[in-house]
Amino acid sequence: MKNWFDLLYVIDFISVGILLTAVVMNALKRLESCVRAYIFNSWFLSILIFFVAVKTGNPHLYVAASLTLATKGILMPIFLSKMVRQIKATHFVEPYLSNSLSLTIAGILVAIVYTSLREGILVTGFSVHILKISIAVILIGLFIMITRRKAITQVLGLLFMENGLFLAGFSLTFGMPIIVELGILFDMLMGVIILGVFIVQIRRNFSSVDLDSLTTLHD
Amino acid sequence: MIGILLLIPLITAVLCYFAKSRKCIEYINLVSAAVLAIVSLFPISTSLSTPIFFLENMLFMDALSSYIMSILIFVSFVAAIYSVDYMGHEFDEGMINIKELRYFYALLHLFIFTMTLSIASNNIVILWMAIEGTTVVSSLLVGFYKDRASVEAAWKYIILCTVSLIFGLFGIFIVYYASAAVSGGEGTLNWTELRDIAHSMNPKTMKLALIFILVGFGAKAGFAPIHNWLPDAHSQAPTPISALLSGVLIKCAFLGIIRFVILGNESLGTSYCGRLLLIFGLLSMGIATAFILLQNNYKRLLAYSSIEHIGIIAIGMGIGGFWGIYGSLLHMLNHSIVKPLLFFTTGWVRLKYHTTEIDKVKGAITVLPVAGTVMLLGVFALAGSPPFNIFLSEYTILKAAVDKGNWVTFSLFILFATITFGGVIRHFGSMAFGKPSIAISLSACCRTAQAGHEKEKWGEHRMSLIIIIVMAVIMLVLGLYIPGFLNEMLNNSVKVITGD
Numbered sequence: 001m002k003n004w005f006d007l008l009y010v011i012d013f014i015s016v017g018i019l020l021t022a023v024v025m026n027a028l029k030r031l032e033s034c035v036r037a038y039i040f041n042s043w044f045l046s047i048l049i050f051f052v053a054v055k056t057g058n059p060h061l062y063v064a065a066s067l068t069l070a071t072k073g074i075l076m077p078i079f080l081s082k083m084v085r086q087i088k089a090t091h092f093v094e095p096y097l098s099n100s101l102s103l104t105i106a107g108i109l110v111a112i113v114y115t116s117l118r119e120g121i122l123v124t125g126f127s128v129h130i131l132k133i134s135i136a137v138i139l140i141g142l143f144i145m146i147t148r149r150k151a152i153t154q155v156l157g158l159l160f161m162e163n164g165l166f167l168a169g170f171s172l173t174f175g176m177p178i179i180v181e182l183g184i185l186f187d188m189l190m191g192v193i194i195l196g197v198f199i200v201q202i203r204r205n206f207s208s209v210d211l212d213s214l215t216t217l218h219d
Numbered sequence: 220m221i222g223i224l225l226l227i228p229l230i231t232a233v234l235c236y237f238a239k240s241r242k243c244i245e246y247i248n249l250v251s252a253a254v255l256a257i258v259s260l261f262p263i264s265t266s267l268s269t270p271i272f273f274l275e276n277m278l279f280m281d282a283l284s285s286y287i288m289s290i291l292i293f294v295s296f297v298a299a300i301y302s303v304d305y306m307g308h309e310f311d312e313g314m315i316n317i318k319e320l321r322y323f324y325a326l327l328h329l330f331i332f333t334m335t336l337s338i339a340s341n342n343i344v345i346l347w348m349a350i351e352g353t354t355v356v357s358s359l360l361v362g363f364y365k366d367r368a369s370v371e372a373a374w375k376y377i378i379l380c381t382v383s384l385i386f387g388l389f390g391i392f393i394v395y396y397a398s399a400a401v402s403g404g405e406g407t408l409n410w411t412e413l414r415d416i417a418h419s420m421n422p423k424t425m426k427l428a429l430i431f432i433l434v435g436f437g438a439k440a441g442f443a444p445i446h447n448w449l450p451d452a453h454s455q456a457p458t459p460i461s462a463l464l465s466g467v468l469i470k471c472a473f474l475g476i477i478r479f480v481i482l483g484n485e486s487l488g489t490s491y492c493g494r495l496l497l498i499f500g501l502l503s504m505g506i507a508t509a510f511i512l513l514q515n516n517y518k519r520l521l522a523y524s525s526i527e528h529i530g531i532i533a534i535g536m537g538i539g540g541f542w543g544i545y546g547s548l549l550h551m552l553n554h555s556i557v558k559p560l561l562f563f564t565t566g567w568v569r570l571k572y573h574t575t576e577i578d579k580v581k582g583a584i585t586v587l588p589v590a591g592t593v594m595l596l597g598v599f600a601l602a603g604s605p606p607f608n609i610f611l612s613e614y615t616i617l618k619a620a621v622d623k624g625n626w627v628t629f630s631l632f633i634l635f636a637t638i639t640f641g642g643v644i645r646h647f648g649s650m651a652f653g654k655p656s657i658a659i660s661l662s663a664c665c666r667t668a669q670a671g672h673e674k675e676k677w678g679e680h681r682m683s684l685i686i687i688i689v690m691a692v693i694m695l696v697l698g699l700y701i702p703g704f705l706n707e708m709l710n711n712s713v714k715v716i717t718g719d
Contacts, residue, residue, distance in 0.1 A: 138389070142382070151374070158381060165385050172396040173406070180408065183348045184388070190355050191381055198362060198377070201370045214371040217451045219510055219519070 011055075014048045015133050018167065022137045022160055023110065025144055026102040030091050034156055035080050041137075041163055042072035049170060060178050068166070071185045076159065076192065083196045084152060087203045094149045094210070102147055109143060110136045130171040137164030151199045151209045155192060162188050220262040221273040221280060221339050224288075227255045228332035236325035241310065241317060245303045248324050252299035255331075259292045267711055272341070276409050279341040282711035286548065287474050288338050289708070290555045294466040295331045297686050301563050302327065302459035304683040308570055309457075323363065323457070330356045330463065337471045342408045343391050346475055347384065350439060353468055354380040361456045361464075372451035379448040380439055387435020393428035394482065397421055410478055417485035425486045432479045433495055439472035441529045442499040443506040449526055450510070454518035454575070458566030461518065462559035465525040470551050473532060480536070481716055489539050496537030497628060503530030504635040512642040516575050517565050520646060521558065524601060527639060528554045528609075534632060535616040538623055544713045546615030552705075553608040553697060557600045560690045563683065564594035568650070577646050582655030589684050591651055593691045598647040600694050602640040608697035 021041040028034050046069035053061030095102060113136040138161050145157030166184070199209060206213045231251035238244045263285040265271060270281035280288065306323055309315050315323070333356055337349035354377060362373030397420040398413055399406030407413060438445035453461050480492045507527035514520040528550065535547025567590040572580050584591035600607035613636065620629045701709075 138385070145378075145382070154378060158378070158385075161382065161385050165389060168389055169392045172392045173399070177408070180342070180344045183345065187348050187351045187355070191351065191377065194355050194358060195374075195377060198358075198370060198374050201362065201365060202374065205365075205367045205370050214374065216368045216371050217375075217455075219450070219513065 011048065011051055012129060014044050014051065015130050017044045018048070018163070019110065019133045019136055022140045022164070023103070023106050025140070025156070025160065026106045027099050029093060029099065031084055031093055031152060032091065034093060034153065035077060035084065038080070038156055038159055039073065039077045041160065042076070043069070045163055045167060046073055048167075063178055064181050067182065067185060071189055072163065075189065079193065079196060080156075083199060087152070087199060087209055093153055096147045096149065102143070106140050106143060109139045113139065131168060134164045134168035134171060137161075137167065149210055149212060151202055151211055154211065155195050155199070158195070159192065220265070220271065221278050224255070224259055224262060225332060225335055225339065227251060227258065228328040228335060232325045232328035232332065235328060236321055238321060241307070241320060244321060244324050245307070248299050248328075249303060251328065252296050256292050256296045259288065263289050267708060270411070276411070277342045277345060278339045279411065280339055281715055282708065283477070283715040284338050284474070286708050286712045287470060287551070288335070290470060290552055291331075291334055291338060291467045294463060294555055294559055297559060297690065298459040298462050299327070300686050301462070301566075301683045304680045305458055305566055305570070308680070319363075323360070326356055326360050327460070330360060330460075334467055334471050338474060341410050343394065343410055343413070343478070344408055346478070347388050347391055350436070350472060350475060351381070351384050353471070354384065354439070357456075357460065357464060357468065360460045361452045363457055363460070364455070369455040372455035376448040376452040379445070383435045383438030383445060385435070386431050390428045390431030390435055393424060393431065394479070397424040397428065400424070413482055414485065417482045420482075420486045422487050425483055426491065429479060429483045429492060429495070433476060433499070436472050436475045437499060439469070440476060441469045441503070441526045442533065443503040443526065443530070446503065446506070446526050450519045450522040453522035453525065454516060458562055458569070461521075462562040465522065465562065466555040466559040469525060469529050470555065473529065473551070477536065477716060481718070485718065493537045493539050496533045500530040500533030500537055501628065501631050503527065503533065504632065508635045508639050508642070511639055514646065515577050517568075517577050517580070517646065517650065518575050520577070520643070521561055521565065524639070524643065525558060527635070528558070531613060531616065531632070534628060535619065538616065538619045538625060538628065540619055540623060541713060541717070542615055542622065543619035544716050545709055546612050546619055548709055548712055549615060549701075550609070550612035553612050556690055556694050556697070557597055557607070557609060560687060560694065561594065561597045561601060563687055564590045564597060568594070577650055579656075580650045581653035583651045586655050590687060593687050595647065595651045596691055597694070598643060600698075602643045603636055604640070606695065606698045608694050611698050
């Protein structure tokens with residue numbers, strides 16, 4: 001079984017899948033498609049952790065994989081879809097940059113990460129690419145947060161950053177004590193729920209979820 | 220002992236959420252604040268000499284964390300007492316209902332719990348989780364009034380701090396990786412063990428980790444240029460929460476920075492972190508000074524002043540040496556006394572005048588004799604004039620700068636502090652003196668005309684006026700004399716930071 005993994009570079013394929021779902025977020029016009037891209041990203045992440053668990057035989061990685069799947073793959077998408085339905089958003093993401101330009105910039109970000117991490121921290125372990133992919137996903141998440149106008153897409157960018165961070169932590173540390181992963185997941189879950197609460201408040205107060213209307217406070 | 224300290228605010232939060240009447244909630248709040256203050260004396264006094272551990276080394280307290288814990292306990296004690304009067308007044312005027320009151324007190328104690336956890340944690344990831352927890356809980360408190368400005372402030376706060384903390388966690392992962400590289404196998408997440416192996420961690424890795432951590436935790440502490448959430452959040456929150464945010468939370472985030480700077484100093488020598496802290500500190504002071512001059516909202520002015528003072532604390536830590544670190548730690552305490560005092564007094568101003576604009580407030584000393592006078596004294600203290608406590612700690616930091624020959628820091632510090640002195644005193648002076656507007660003096664007149672109403676008002680809000688006076692007295696005493704136990708706490712904390 002372990003030889004089969006190494007032969008087919010399964011783990012590398014899945015990690016590239018994580019990167020591609022993040023990049024493709026830039027090209028999507030509809031809010032539901034963006035949520036779907038996030039679902040694919042989280043499922044790929046959980047499957048990756050599961051395969052590493054099978055390969056190294058570490059029992060608590062199985063627990064980590066199932067926890068990740070439960071929170072990011074199932075609970076979070078349910079919450080996101082409920083929120084999209086509740087705020088009755090118009091279905092189109094309104095970006096500041098056109099889709100082709102943001103795709104290009106996302107590609108350039110990936111290229112920058114790959115070239116600047118050639119030396120420096122090399123991960124001992126199953127793949128040298130995963131750290132680069134995780135940093136690229138973090139940067140793409142940040143880019144999505146900056147260039148989108150709706151509050152919900154900012155939350156999605158934050159969730160992508162969190163996925164990238166989780167992958168980075170996983171690749172740097174091979175699974176930390178389970179309580180730590182549990183705590184991080186719980187914290188981010190709480191954070192996103194509170195963000196959802198505030199999106200409803202924004203809609204109620206400003207009658208739109210366009211973040212450009214949040215200009216009351218300034219100097 | 221640490222366990223009980225953590226359980227008390229947690230249990231209070233649950234009790235406050237399910238309590239029925241307003242009197243019940245307020246009694247639970249006051250009793251819990253008093254119990255927390257008394258119970259905390261034991262771990263604080265024992266951990267001054269030797270560290271105490273709990274829960275398989277995941278939580279611990281040493282001299283440094285007991286010092287910051289005592290700051291937290293003091294400010295949460297006075298904030299709990301003050302919120303009884305303040306939120307009670309808002310409840311009486313009908314601005315909030317009983318459900319929101321319950322919600323406020325539950326969140327207040329949950330907030331105190333998360334801050335206590337962040338101070339008492341040994342495991343660096345639990346430290347991160349506690350600070351992210353404070354972000355999540357306090358954003359609910361910042362957006363408490365649910366109007367346009369509060370919701371915008373809360374959104375900005377939670378997004379900016381969560382994004383920065385994600386970078387901070389990435390830095391923590393790199394530190395763990397560096398520790399794993401030292402032992403060739405399992406790394407460690409406990410700060411005490413990390414400090415023992417810090418001198419053999421790879422310097423380049425630590426440099427990278429420190430940049431992420433300084434930016435990540437620095438955003439939470441209020442360093443410029445990532446300070447943008449601070450004026451909005453601290454000005455839109457209810458007054459007791461603003462006091463807690465400015466008085467304790469930014470110090471807790473700075474404690475996180477200190478912990479990692481200690482690790483960095485072992486591995487890289489003190490100049491790298493020192494230079495970074497100096498840059499952030501001077502930038503914060505400069506930007507805060509500029510914005511203080513053009514303010515028209517007194518709560519935002521106090522928030523920018525918090526940015527300036529966290530810059531001063533960073534400068535003190537960046538200068539290093541015994542006196543720099545001593546001055547920086549003393550400044551944490553002094554600022555945590557003066558800033559909540561100012562928030563409390565301006566809270567009364569806001570309740571009386573129903574506005575937060577400096578232009579519209581005049582004659583605070585005549586309308587609110589006790590609170591107005593203490594506000595004016597507090598403003599002189601905040602601006603750094605003797606004989607108050609902030610002057611003493613700023614002087615210590617400046618002396619350390621001169622000893623080390625840091626003339627650029629010295630001159631920039633004095634420039635910014637002087638400009639801020641003028642700006643702050645001008646704005647608050649225009650609020651304190653002058654004739655109050657016709658509407659306010661009419662309403663004060665009418666109150667005295669109704670028999671006995673004036674005395675009744677003094678009796679109602681007696682508790683908060685007493686603590687305002689007590690805090691003002693402490694502010695004056697600490698400016699003239701540092702008591703023995705405080706000096707010992709500070710000496711032990713400096714020893715922890717510079718390494719025995």
